[in-house]
Every structure is written in C-alpha cells, then in structure tokens.
Amino acid sequence: MSISIILANIVTMGKILIKNIKGLVQYGEDLPLVRRGAEMRTLPILENAFLALEDGFIVAYGSMDDWGGITDWRDLEVIDAEGKFVLPAFCDSHTHTVFAKSREEEFVDRINGLSYEEIALRGGGILNSARKLAEMTEDELFKLALRRIERMKSYGTGALEIKSGYGLSLDAELKMLRVIKRLKKESGLAIKATFLGAHAFPTQFKENHRGYIDLIINEMIPKIAEEELADFIDAFCERNYFSVDEMAEILEAGAKVGLRPKVHVNQFSILGGVKRAVEMNALSVDHLEELGEEDIEALKDSMCIPTILPSCSHFLSIPFGDARRMMDHNLPVALASDFNPGSTPSGNLQFVWSLACVKMKMTPEEALNALTINAAYAMDLSATHGTISVGKQTPILITKEIPNIAYIPYAFGDQHIERIIVQESSNI
Ligand code: NIG
Ligand code: FE
Numbered sequence: 001m002s003i004s005i006i007l008a009n010i011v012t013m014g015k016i017l018i019k020n021i022k023g024l025v026q027y028g029e030d031l032p033l034v035r036r037g038a039e040m041r042t043l044p045i046l047e048n049a050f051l052a053l054e055d056g057f058i059v060a061y062g063s064m065d066d067w068g069g070i071t072d073w074r075d076l077e078v079i080d081a082e083g084k085f086v087l088p089a090f091c092d093s094h095t096h097t098v099f100a101k102s103r104e105e106e107f108v109d110r111i112n113g114l115s116y117e118e119i120a121l122r123g124g125g126i127l128n129s130a131r132k133l134a135e136m137t138e139d140e141l142f143k144l145a146l147r148r149i150e151r152m153k154s155y156g157t158g159a160l161e162i163k164s165g166y167g168l169s170l171d172a173e174l175k176m177l178r179v180i181k182r183l184k185k186e187s188g189l190a191i192k193a194t195f196l197g198a199h200a201f202p203t204q205f206k207e208n209h210r211g212y213i214d215l216i217i218n219e220m221i222p223k224i225a226e227e228e229l230a231d232f233i234d235a236f237c238e239r240n241y242f243s244v245d246e247m248a249e250i251l252e253a254g255a256k257v258g259l260r261p262k263v264h265v266n267q268f269s270i271l272g273g274v275k276r277a278v279e280m281n282a283l284s285v286d287h288l289e290e291l292g293e294e295d296i297e298a299l300k301d302s303m304c305i306p307t308i309l310p311s312c313s314h315f316l317s318i319p320f321g322d323a324r325r326m327m328d329h330n331l332p333v334a335l336a337s338d339f340n341p342g343s344t345p346s347g348n349l350q351f352v353w354s355l356a357c358v359k360m361k362m363t364p365e366e367a368l369n370a371l372t373i374n375a376a377y378a379m380d381l382s383a384t385h386g387t388i389s390v391g392k393q394t395p396i397l398i399t400k401e402i403p404n405i406a407y408i409p410y411a412f413g414d415q416h417i418e419r420i421i422v423q424e425s426s427n428i
Pocket of ligand 2: 338340
C-alpha cells in the first residue's frame, strides 16, 4: 500500500511528515467507539503538532516540542501546515452516489408548489431515476459516480457508503451493485455497499407488493450474496413505500446472508420502523426528521446509531432532525449527506457541518464528532477511520489557514479544505 496526495492532480508517493500543525484534531488512543450525549462536546485538539504517515498508516503524532521519533529521513516528504488544522477525513455513511441523471425538473415543480410526495405519486421521484438508470450502461454509471466521488473527496469525504435502489429489477439492481464494487476497487476510498432494492415499488408491482417482495427475497438477495455485492441492507420504511412488516421481512432475508440493516425511517411519518429496526440489530436508522418518544426509547441502550441528513431537510424544506433531543437522552448522533438526485443533490459535508450548527443547534465540536468518529461507526469503519490514532488508515484533511475549527461551519459555502491525503488502496 502507498500514500498519495491528491492536489491539483499531482500525486506524490512516499512517507509523509506533516509539521507545524496549528491544531491536530480528533486524535488519541483507546477512544470510545462512539461519542454520545454530553461527550459529543469533547473534541481533542493538540496544538503545534506533527503527524507522520507511512504506507497508508498513521505511525506517529505528537507535539512539535518532542518530535524526536523520526530517525529515517530518506524518501520523506515534509509538509508544513503552519496556520492550518489537520483532521481525519469525514465519513459519509449514507449516500446514493450511483445514479444516471439529475432531476432539476422536479426541483422546479416543487418551487411551483408540488410536494416531494406528490411528485413521487405522479411517477416521478425514485421511479423517474429508475427509468433513467435502466437505459445506462455499467461503464457510464461508473464514470459518472467516480467523478462525483472525486468532488466529494475534494470537500473532505474520505470514506463513503453507497446504496443501490434506482434499479428496482434484478438486472438493474445487480448493475448498480457491480458499479459500486468497481468503485470500491478503483476510487481509492473505503466504500461500503448497501442493497436498497426496497426503495420503492416499481409501477408493475404497485398493486402487487407480495410479488416485488418475493422478487427481492427469492431472486435479488441470493444473487447478491453469491456475488458478494453488498455489506448492508436497507429499506425505505414510509407511507406509500414499505410498511414496517414489509421492511422487517426483507431485512430478515438479508440478515440470513449476513447483511446488517441500515434503514430509511421517519422521513415523513412515524410508523414504528425505528423500534423494529433496532430489534433487528440495525447498525443505523437514518433520516429521523420525525421523532417520537417511542423512537428514543427504542434507541436507548442499543448499538444502533441515529443518523441525520440535514442537506435533505434543507433541500426538501422538511423539518431538521432533532439532534439536541437525541443528545439530551445520551444518544450518539451521526451526520451524513444523503447525496442523491431527488432529495439531496449535494455531497458536500462541509455544508452538512454548517447546517447541523445553524439549523440543528449542534456545536461545531458535536457536529464534527458526528461526521468523523460516529459516522465511521455508522458504516462499520471504526477500526480504520474516524479518528487520528496510531495504526488507522483514514485519509487526512489539511485545512487552509483558518483561525479555529468553528470557522469551517461558520463561513458556510466556502471551501476550507486545502488537501486530502488518501491512501491508494481501498481494500478495507
Ligand atoms: O434518502 N427517501 C428515500 N430515498 C432518498 C431519496 C431518493 C430520491 O428522491 O431519489 C432519500 O432522501
Ligand atoms: Fe437516502
């Protein structure tokens, strides 16, 4: 494995020493798996620090006052980070990065008064994306997604989860998942694949839910297991989409072949999907724009992390997830982009950071925990990503010269990341 710095298309290989760092953020050993509740205000920052990387691994860090550890200066690239902060790259634990085309015509329809749900009921929305994806080759989809990932990376994303769910037929779902498998190999980032065949009922199954669920369980899941195309399984549990029982049946079939649930719940309505998903050992429950007491009760003392998607709330003008209430109940919170062509056409996690602070009243520290250590947990990458710890392989962000970390979400809409240092291998 080797290290590369992606900067204006220049790729540098070798050992790297970053020196004179104004603040080394989110560092430490023996850290918890997640930060929850009041602990989410904790954000370790080491001032005037160095960080050493070798063969894709973090090998040392500390204060510039005692950086005597470096003895071999051969093939060592030294980066001066004076005035700059260094942090672990963001993890984006919920995205739909593989899709065929953008949907700005629906955006205009919404400006003119239609709701997201009304557009979907007219055959737009997810079904619109599925029609477009059916016409596109695997190769075209791969190239488009890779370009999107490069862009996300430039904003600081160092690992991402990608869902299928714009296929909705055996062939097209497999096509999407094969594209994600290729992205795993060729993007240079750690990627997790989630099977989301239960994203919407295709038109021909509108009145025949049993038929589509049978297709998912008897044809899609076995083939996906055989080709090892997914890490997780998802379902969109919502009125007009999948009921709690339908979701549970599909998650159970996924669990039998080793796919852990990560689900869409409570975007528009509370159906009881949170509790059921937690009972089924879900790793995360995502969206939660709507949140009931029973949902909080279900999440307490569980290993399931609530994940909030503020860019989706912003774009659809729906409520923002109530992170404060979750933290008041000592829950951990993760933040993700939900990048997709319908509800969130942005994969910029710096913007998510800002929205979390401005609209959800998370402090900059809480929101950064939600984008790093907690987000790594939400996609099962705690061992390698989310914190700056010896032995981890997380990509590293170097900011521009900024006064402090709060400046990033404060000066919203700007690009504050100067460099992302990414290891070349993605075989995590
Ligand atoms: O997470 N809510 C379900 N799925 C996506 C949106 C899909 C789309 O509109 O294309 C979401 O918001
Ligand atoms: Fe989503």
